[in-house]
Amino acid sequence: MRHLIIINPASSRGDTARAEAAIRAAFTQRSLAFEIVHTERKRHANQIVRERGAEFEGIIAVGGDGTLHEVVQELDLERHWLGLVPRGSGNDFAWMNGWTADVEACADRIAAGVEHRIDLGLWDGGRFHTSVGVGFEAQVNYESHRIKHLRGTAIYLAALARTLTNLKAYPVRLDWDGGTWEGEMLLASIGNGRRVGGAFLLTPDARNDDGLLDLCFTPRVGLVRLLSILPRTFKGTHIRAHPVRLERGTRIRIESPSGFPVHVDGEMAGLEVRQLDLRVAAGALRTF
DSSP states (O other), rough: OOEEEOOOGGTTTTTTHHHHHHHHHHHHHHHHHHEEEEEESSSSSHHHHHHHHOOOOOOEEEOHHHHHHHHHOOTTTTTOEEEEEESSOOOOOOOHHHHHSSSHHHHHHHTTTOEEEEEEEEETTTEEEEEEEHHHHHHHHHHHHHHSSSOOOOHHHHHHHHHHHHHOOEEEEETTEEEEEEEEEEEEEEEEEOBTTBBBOSTTTTSSSOEEEEEEEEEOOOOOHEEEEHHGGGGGGGGGTTTOEEEEEEEEEEOOOOOOOETTEEEEEEEEEEEEEEEEEEEEEEEE
């Protein structure tokens, strides 16, 4: 098996040269055939996989959830095996799927060549590996991209503080397998994984091998009530707090006449999306 290793220098905490040297050594020591390329701009990983992917069987993303999101868009789901060396701020996919920041451990896992199939999320604009956030959650994500002086979970906590100063609810209709809800919604999180933002267990019971997406949503609440619920997202106990709801389905649809902000795996998809259709492709993603 030949491996295409895609390194995102922006995700490597200013330590790209050392990371690359460690990866080269680890892969060479295990007699793995590989080639390394660096991304140079946003969405470059998409282009690399699209143009070079047919030459390789293993695609290894070195970066965070954003890098992984780009790679996943262009994978040949029949041909490619996905691997990871986590180097990002949140690393939610890595956490969910047992990938550590230890290069040696990642190389061992890839060299073992044991296939794990997991679910892949699909939406109108492509694929997602971990989560889609709507409303308040997406607005927090939007603010996080504007913060340049912090690292890791601190980014999302600062973005959360900013977003709390301008709470907004959205008139929506939600549809999922066997259920419907209409009203003013503060936020919705659709999870193929349990965690977002490196710390928040918004869909704490989500699994990526059950053929379902978890939907956690909250109708309009005031600031005081929201502040009582938010700390519970660190442990996932918010799902037992009124009026938070948790549902599951193979398909989820959200509509709003006024539009709502949306992020997909931490990448903003829009600030005024009026319709969002999500579904799950059970066991579609091949991973090491």
